[in-house]
Amino acid sequence: MTNMQGRAQRPGSLTRRQAVAYAVAALTTTSLMSTTAFAQTVDLSQWSPDYVKSIAGTKQFDAAKDCGAVVPNDYAGKVSYWYTGPFEADPQIAHDQDKAFWEAFKAAYPNIQTDVQSITYNELLDKFRTALLGNAAPMVIRLQILGGVEFAAKGYLQPLAPEDVGYTAADFWPGALKSVTYEGTTYGLPTNNETMALIWNAKIFEDAGLDPENPPATWDDVVAYSKTIHDKLGIAGYGLVAKQNAGNTPFRFMPQLWAYGGGALDETSADPTYTTVEINNDGSKAALEAAYQMYVVDKSVPVSALTNTQAENQAPFIAGQLGMMIAHPAEYAKMVDLASKATGADKAVADDVVANMRYGLLPTGPDGKRAVVFGGSNIHVVKPEFVEGGQSDEQAVKALICFWNSPEWSTKLAWVGSNPGNINGFLTDAMKERLDTIKFLDVTTSMLPNGIPFPVIPEAPEIMNIIVPDMLQNALTENMTVDEATDDAATKIEAIIGGGGGL
Amino acid sequence: MSSVQKQAIFRDVPGIVPKRPNLGQKIWKSRADYLYVAPAIVAMIVVIAYPIYYTIELSFFNTPASLSLADKQFNGIDNYVTILTSPVFWKVTWQTIVWTVLSTLFAFLLGLGAALALHREFVGRALLRGLLLIPWVISAVAASYVWKWLYHSDFGAIGAALVQLGITDRPINFIDNSTSALYSLIVVNVWKEFSFAMIMLMAGLQTVPDSLLRAAQVDGANPWQRFWHVTFPHLSGVSTVTILLLVVQNFNSFIIPFIMTGGGPVGSTQIWITHIYELAFLRQRWGVGAAYAVLLFIIMMTLGYFYVRALTRGDESRAGA
Numbered sequence: 001m002t003n004m005q006g007r008a009q010r011p012g013s014l015t016r017r018q019a020v021a022y023a024v025a026a027l028t029t030t031s032l033m034s035t036t037a038f039a040q041t042v043d044l045s046q047w048s049p050d051y052v053k054s055i056a057g058t059k060q061f062d063a064a065k066d067c068g069a070v071v072p073n074d075y076a077g078k079v080s081y082w083y084t085g086p087f088e089a090d091p092q093i094a095h096d097q098d099k100a101f102w103e104a105f106k107a108a109y110p111n112i113q114t115d116v117q118s119i120t121y122n123e124l125l126d127k128f129r130t131a132l133l134g135n136a137a138p139m140v141i142r143l144q145i146l147g148g149v150e151f152a153a154k155g156y157l158q159p160l161a162p163e164d165v166g167y168t169a170a171d172f173w174p175g176a177l178k179s180v181t182y183e184g185t186t187y188g189l190p191t192n193n194e195t196m197a198l199i200w201n202a203k204i205f206e207d208a209g210l211d212p213e214n215p216p217a218t219w220d221d222v223v224a225y226s227k228t229i230h231d232k233l234g235i236a237g238y239g240l241v242a243k244q245n246a247g248n249t250p251f252r253f254m255p256q257l258w259a260y261g262g263g264a265l266d267e268t269s270a271d272p273t274y275t276t277v278e279i280n281n282d283g284s285k286a287a288l289e290a291a292y293q294m295y296v297v298d299k300s301v302p303v304s305a306l307t308n309t310q311a312e313n314q315a316p317f318i319a320g321q322l323g324m325m326i327a328h329p330a331e332y333a334k335m336v337d338l339a340s341k342a343t344g345a346d347k348a349v350a351d352d353v354v355a356n357m358r359y360g361l362l363p364t365g366p367d368g369k370r371a372v373v374f375g376g377s378n379i380h381v382v383k384p385e386f387v388e389g390g391q392s393d394e395q396a397v398k399a400l401i402c403f404w405n406s407p408e409w410s411t412k413l414a415w416v417g418s419n420p421g422n423i424n425g426f427l428t429d430a431m432k433e434r435l436d437t438i439k440f441l442d443v444t445t446s447m448l449p450n451g452i453p454f455p456v457i458p459e460a461p462e463i464m465n466i467i468v469p470d471m472l473q474n475a476l477t478e479n480m481t482v483d484e485a486t487d488d489a490a491t492k493i494e495a496i497i498g499g500g501g502g503l
Numbered sequence: 504m505s506s507v508q509k510q511a512i513f514r515d516v517p518g519i520v521p522k523r524p525n526l527g528q529k530i531w532k533s534r535a536d537y538l539y540v541a542p543a544i545v546a547m548i549v550v551i552a553y554p555i556y557y558t559i560e561l562s563f564f565n566t567p568a569s570l571s572l573a574d575k576q577f578n579g580i581d582n583y584v585t586i587l588t589s590p591v592f593w594k595v596t597w598q599t600i601v602w603t604v605l606s607t608l609f610a611f612l613l614g615l616g617a618a619l620a621l622h623r624e625f626v627g628r629a630l631l632r633g634l635l636l637i638p639w640v641i642s643a644v645a646a647s648y649v650w651k652w653l654y655h656s657d658f659g660a661i662g663a664a665l666v667q668l669g670i671t672d673r674p675i676n677f678i679d680n681s682t683s684a685l686y687s688l689i690v691v692n693v694w695k696e697f698s699f700a701m702i703m704l705m706a707g708l709q710t711v712p713d714s715l716l717r718a719a720q721v722d723g724a725n726p727w728q729r730f731w732h733v734t735f736p737h738l739s740g741v742s743t744v745t746i747l748l749l750v751v752q753n754f755n756s757f758i759i760p761f762i763m764t765g766g767g768p769v770g771s772t773q774i775w776i777t778h779i780y781e782l783a784f785l786r787q788r789w790g791v792g793a794a795y796a797v798l799l800f801i802i803m804m805t806l807g808y809f810y811v812r813a814l815t816r817g818d819e820s821r822a823g824a
Contacts, residue, residue, distance in 0.1 A: 132571075133572065133573075150568065150787070153568070153569040153570075154569065154570060154571035154574075155571065156571070236657065243764075243765050243767065244764070244765040244766050244767030244768070244769075244770070245761075245765040245766055245767075245781060245785060246765055302656070302657045303656035303657055303674075303676055303679050304655055304656040304657050304658075304678075304679050305679070306679040306767055306768040307651070307656075307678055307679055307763065307764050307765070307767065307768070312655075315658070316657070316658065321657075321658070457568075457569075458567075458568035458569045458787070459568050459569075461785065461786070461787070462568070462785070462786040462787070465785060466781070466785060466786060469767075470769070470770075473767055473768050473769045474769055476768075477680075477681050477768050477769050479681065479769045496568075499567050501788075502585065502589050502591065503585065503586065503589040503591040503592055503778070503782070503791070
């Protein structure tokens with residue numbers, strides 16, 4: 001072997017230039033690993049509505065400068081990106097923030113060309129699947145929280161850890177990171193996260209003789225409150241949702257199941273293996289028993305629960321015919337919108353409901369366990385062989401992901417219905433402005449530490465959207481007893497995680 | 504000398520039987536016709552034949568959620584065995600038959616009644632005909648949502664009306680009940696489809712000769728006898744086609760059950776197409792879903808054969824004459 005000057009070189013020895021290059025690389029790596037682009041200063045152990053308000057607006061970030069430390073700002077390249085951006089029905093601020101982001105990215109990285117497609121939520125997965133089969137996928141894609149696991153399992157995604165783009169695992173919610181971890185490898189970063197909360201009508205609570213300002217503390221209390229409301233006022237107490245083939249069903253039932261100590265698999269554990277079936281343990285049975293009590297015995301929830309999605313709960317709630325329900329942070333804005341469209345006598349009722357609308361934490365189980373489904377989106381990198389043209393620009397990809405996940409933009413891009421995936425976003429001025437302008441945001445954000453993602457396995461959609469609703473329906477229609485329904489669900493889950501499964 | 508000229512010469516020579524042109528010669532002779540239809544044939548191969556071939560191929564593979572389709576595993580006829588030995592399949596099959604037979608029967612009978620009523624001249628006939636066409640014209644998605652609210656078990660208009668009229672004490676549980684849900688959906692389907700039968704049969708009624716009806720009347724036939732012995736036989740052709748089209752349409756139904764109940768409660772409104780959709784697109788079981796679709800395809804092709812036969816029966820009899 002000879003070096004560039006043509007002199008003989010000992011095997012294993014380094015030239016001066018190589019030595020300098022390795023030293024610079026080692027220093028850069030050490031620097032990235034030790035400091036990262038953004039130092040995390042949020043104390044999750046103190047998380048509460050007051051704490052969220054107290055830290056908002058206490059720190060400034062400069063995404064262009066911080067990401068410039070990961071990928072130089074003068075880097076020239078190209079990145080293609082698919083995501084669900086704002087559409088016509090979204091509020092103007094969502095469009096404004098989206099536009100501002102692309103302008104800011106262009107200003108920070110003037111030499112990176114972007115090829116961006118905004119695709120509707122319902123079309124994105126199918127379009128991505130098709131593109132992958134034709135090796136025509138984008139370099140980067142943002143998917144709903146569990147959308148990525150299917151593609152990670154099938155080998156389409158590139159491993160992507162927070163450190164790859166200048167962050168650390170501590171910059172993200174542990175639950176959110178679980179949602180991008182498949183078989184021990186991280187395949188993406190959380191861009192935004194949200195959790196649901198309990199919403200109730202204080203006037204209905206008062207009329208039923210319940211404390212109007214305090215929600216039921218436990219799920220057993222929910223059952224009791226629902227019965228009280230129904231018995232005293234003749235209306236539905238709790239907005240149970242149990243439709244088949246509907247994602248709304250597990251999002252509302254799993255928090256109850258987890259709170260009682262149940263689970264589909266072992267998704268509630270700190271280090272889940274997703275091999276142990278828990279759908280028929282005592283906790284799961286207790287949760288299903290509580291739902292049975294409300295639907296069959298007390299009849300305190302809508303009869304239509306078996307065909308209801310959350311959308312069907314909105315009309316009775318705004319009409320003052322439903323006491324409480326589980327919903328997204330954006331539900332308040334929806335109710336305000338519905339009230340603004342009401343006319344005549346309905347208008348007075350709707351305005352009264354909006355004025356009496358309250359948000360609270362989801363109830364706990366008998367032993368104080370509180371849980372909620374982790375919602376949101378993750379950003380992923382596609383392997384070059386599946387990208388259009390067969391090539392991916394790694395540096396441009398990193399620049400985009402770093403910028404998108406920066407505290408500032410992670411917050412602004414989640415303005416309307418979610419929260420920053422990067423926890424440091426809670427320190428920004430943008431978060432303070434959101435807290436000042438979006439009612440109940442402090443309450444809904446305070447559920448985040450209790451967030452649990454659905455099992456991060458490709459079979460999760462079948463378990464959550466098919467098997468769990470089937471189990472509920474089997475019990476609520478008395479097609480099966482609670483024990484039979486949970487055992488039936490356990491058999492089905494065991495079959496599909498074993499690679500089989502009937503019809 | 505062209506082959507056509509040769510054939511013409513040989514035909515005139517006693518004892519020499521003209522050679523029949525083979526398939527290649529026939530195609531060559533009609534090459535211009537084939538060229539004209541070639542674009543359509545290519546389009547059909549791309550958008551129909553290839554998907555059918557791929558579906559059949561996929562039906563012999565196991566496609567677990569953790570593997571990409573490129574890595575699918577050949578499993579012979581396992582998918583077909585899984586389907587045909589599953590009690591769920593037979594339950595769904597029975598529901599599909601109930602759905603198809605009852606929907607077709609009542610849509611046809613209602614359509615026939617409406618066509619007969621509208622065949623007579625009366626004031627407002629055109630308006631009524633227009634009104635009766637509304638169910639067929641409006642979007643099935645919109646109709647499903649409207650009916651879902653009409654049936655709503657807590658706040659439905661039908662339930663409220665029955666309570667107001669004192670017929671029931673509380674709203675009837677139409678679609679949140681596994682016993683009544685399928686029949687409630689069939690009512691919606693019949694409402695949506697009967698206009699189609701009405702239009703077809705109204706066209707058929709135009710072909711019944713007035714002279715025959717008058718002759719029957721002169722011979723003392725009562726209205727029922729005139730209908731049964733004169734009108735109905737003339738409607739047999741259009742009735743067969745209408746029923747076959749309704750059967751095919753009902754076997755392929757998706758929107759109404761999927762939107763109104765999602766196949767529930769406890770699978771009581773699941774029919775073949777909704778079940779295939781659930782298996783393939785919601786559970787990612789492409790192989791089993793493909794095998795299921797192949798079974799449905801065979802049934803549809805059988806029905807299609809009878810449909811074409813019914814359509815061409817007149818042509819054959821004319822050709823024979």
